[in-house]
Amino acid sequence: MTAGAAEARIGAPTLAVGLVALLAGLAFLSLQVGQVAIPAAEVLRGLVAGADDRAALIVREIRLPRLLLAGLIGASLGLAGAALQGLLRNPLAEPGLIGVSASGGLGAVVALYFGFAAAFPLALPLSAMAGALIATLALYLLAARDASILTLILAGVAISSFAVAMTSLALNLSPTPYALSEMVLWLLGSVKDRSMADVALAAPFILLGWALLAGVGRGLDALSLGEEAARSLGVGLGRLRALIIGGTALSVGAGVAVSGSIGFVGLVVPHLLRPLVGHQPSRLLLPSALGGAALLIAADIAARLIPARGELMLGVLTAVIGAPFFLWLILQTRRRMR
Amino acid sequence: MRFPRRRRLHLSILLLPAVLLVGTAGARAAVPARIVSTNLCTDQLAVALIGTERLASVSFLAADPTLSNVVDAVRDLPANHALVEEIARFDPDLVLAGAHRERRLNDRLRRLGYRVHALAAPNSLAELRRAVTDLAAVLGVPERGAALIAGMERDLAALAADAGAARPTALVYRPNGYTSGAGTLVDEVMRLAGFDNLAARSGVAGGGNLSLESLVVAAPDLIVFDNPGERGWSLAQRLQAHPVLDRLRPGTRFVALPGRLWVCAGPWIVEAAARLRAARNR
Numbered sequence: 001m002t003a004g005a006a007e008a009r010i011g012a013p014t015l016a017v018g019l020v021a022l023l024a025g026l027a028f029l030s031l032q033v034g035q036v037a038i039p040a041a042e043v044l045r046g047l048v049a050g051a052d053d054r055a056a057l058i059v060r061e062i063r064l065p066r067l068l069l070a071g072l073i074g075a076s077l078g079l080a081g082a083a084l085q086g087l088l089r090n091p092l093a094e095p096g097l098i099g100v101s102a103s104g105g106l107g108a109v110v111a112l113y114f115g116f117a118a119a120f121p122l123a124l125p126l127s128a129m130a131g132a133l134i135a136t137l138a139l140y141l142l143a144a145r146d147a148s149i150l151t152l153i154l155a156g157v158a159i160s161s162f163a164v165a166m167t168s169l170a171l172n173l174s175p176t177p178y179a180l181s182e183m184v185l186w187l188l189g190s191v192k193d194r195s196m197a198d199v200a201l202a203a204p205f206i207l208l209g210w211a212l213l214a215g216v217g218r219g220l221d222a223l224s225l226g227e228e229a230a231r232s233l234g235v236g237l238g239r240l241r242a243l244i245i246g247g248t249a250l251s252v253g254a255g256v257a258v259s260g261s262i263g264f265v266g267l268v269v270p271h272l273l274r275p276l277v278g279h280q281p282s283r284l285l286l287p288s289a290l291g292g293a294a295l296l297i298a299a300d301i302a303a304r305l306i307p308a309r310g311e312l313m314l315g316v317l318t319a320v321i322g323a324p325f326f327l328w329l330i331l332q333t334r335r336r337m338r
Numbered sequence: 339m340r341f342p343r344r345r346r347l348h349l350s351i352l353l354l355p356a357v358l359l360v361g362t363a364g365a366r367a368a369v370p371a372r373i374v375s376t377n378l379c380t381d382q383l384a385v386a387l388i389g390t391e392r393l394a395s396v397s398f399l400a401a402d403p404t405l406s407n408v409v410d411a412v413r414d415l416p417a418n419h420a421l422v423e424e425i426a427r428f429d430p431d432l433v434l435a436g437a438h439r440e441r442r443l444n445d446r447l448r449r450l451g452y453r454v455h456a457l458a459a460p461n462s463l464a465e466l467r468r469a470v471t472d473l474a475a476v477l478g479v480p481e482r483g484a485a486l487i488a489g490m491e492r493d494l495a496a497l498a499a500d501a502g503a504a505r506p507t508a509l510v511y512r513p514n515g516y517t518s519g520a521g522t523l524v525d526e527v528m529r530l531a532g533f534d535n536l537a538a539r540s541g542v543a544g545g546g547n548l549s550l551e552s553l554v555v556a557a558p559d560l561i562v563f564d565n566p567g568e569r570g571w572s573l574a575q576r577l578q579a580h581p582v583l584d585r586l587r588p589g590t591r592f593v594a595l596p597g598r599l600w601v602c603a604g605p606w607i608v609e610a611a612a613r614l615r616a617a618r619n620r
């Protein structure tokens with residue numbers, strides 16, 4: 001750990017408390033925004049069990065599910081991004097960029113548009129998680145041995161393009177007349193008009209994925225010193241890989257099943273927070289989850305506030321923030337290296 | 339086997355007036371004999387007016403039972419997808435088409451020398467009457483058009499006479515929250531069935547999307563879904579299964595109306611009105 005990084009670090013509890021406060025503020029704002037104007041006091045009253053008028057119905061059945069999903073999915077993307085960056089020792093690893101989200105989306109599309117999910121609701125998250133798992137495994141096999149950034153990105157581009165093309169094919173072949181017009185949703189993501197049923201479908205798998213990822217901090221810290229060093233410190237590398245790949249597939253896959261794929265969150269959030277927590281991967285996991293949730297909830301607020309014909313897709317907003325930030329980050333890194 | 343020369347001449351002189359007569363009659367009314375219809379709405383109106391004998395081909399949607407009322411009638415007719423080459427293969431003397439999305443197709447067909455009758459989608463009963471009258475004239479069966487309209491008016495008048503004083507509120511909620519407001523045939527049918535269309539009242543003119551939140555606030559007495567069925571496997575259609583719809587308020591009723599009853603304007607809208615009326619009296 002360099003002195004510079006140590007200086008930049010702020011206390012982990014302080015950062016966590018700050019992020020939780022940010023999250024609470026954004027959650028409050030998110031519940032205020034909608035097509036119907038509801039006074040803030042009524043919104044809060046609507047959250048309380050027992051309230052049963054139309055305002056309460058809108059808050060509990062329409063606004064709350066989208067807030068919960070944006071939070072759960074954003075946290076999953078941030079957490080999975082931080083964990084994958086640690087595992088692959090590669091700053092560009094991110095569920096969207098390396099094709100895990102797109103492959104999860106392909107799984108979801110197959111389950112939804114051919115009627116499997118209508119017959120058996122769990123087919124939607126299960127199929128999406130299977131897609132995400134296959135992509136994560138394939139990527140790991142392709143890119144783990146050779147830690148070069150280029151290999152990882154090229155493998156990710158291939159997996160991602162293939163998954164997007166197959167998604168388009170599946171939508172073309174679907175007997176549903178609305179299928180093809182929903183392509184943009186699977187590419188860019190949205191939590192518009194989701195219900196508590198969607199939360200109930202995705203949340204258990206997302207939480208299970210978090211549980212798997214929560215325990216990888218110490219292993220990642222050791223791995224940051226190299227595989228040999230990690231092994232000598234008694235870290236089971238096979239178990240560590242399995243936890244991260246499984247946790248990513250569960251949390252990202254189940255999220256994509258209800259929202260479509262949303263890019264850049266897993267990239268931007270860990271990079272933004274790394275200067276604050278230092279370069280120890282274990283310290284990055286919790287803040288990345290909190291930060292990812294905050295970013296996606298903020299994006300979902302903006303999606304509803306920006307006047308457009310139809311609501312903006314979440315991936316549009318995360319890309320608008322994420323892509324320029326990332327380019328700037330590359331420039332900064334290069335300057336520092338010179 | 340050769341006729342004497344004089345006899346042959348005599349025969350043709352005899353036939354000449356008959357040939358002339360048929361020729362002039364054809365030129366006056368130009369009754370088309372080989373018709374290709376490229377649009378679901380013209381498919382159905384044409385079948386209602388002249389049956390299938392003079393139809394060479396109808397659009398592929400005419401065979402879709404969720405959208406079409408003439409599935410059985412067109413079973414043996416070749417289908418087309420509104421492509422110029424497909425249409426030319428039938429060498430039609432009349433092409434029936436829509437007026438909006440097919441404008442480019444119609445232009446190309448006309449440039450190639452085909453006669454095209456374009457039907458603009460009617461937005462009211464008055465426009466439907468005019469459309470049927472025009473089409474019947476083009477098809478050479480004006481009396482059939484008049485009879486079709488008279489029958490429809492009679493059935494609708496009977497429905498309207500049966501109207502009670504109370505006007506419950508209703509709202510059409512299609513996939514993606516698409517609804518029909520003021521200035522649509524659906525709105526007119528809903529009013530005929532004795533309902534107050536909330537989409538029209540909340541400012542939707544023509545077709546438009548109504549957000550789920552606005553639907554909760556509107557809280558209609560009756561929500562009309564259309565085009566339900568086994569193919570509801572998209573996010574657009576999942577919106578119709580959102581749990582908030584079941585919790586709007588006690589007494590909200592739902593009715594599923596097959597899309598075929600009003601995706602195209604035609605005499606079958608009488609059935610749509612009757613089904614709405616039945617849902618009202620239930």
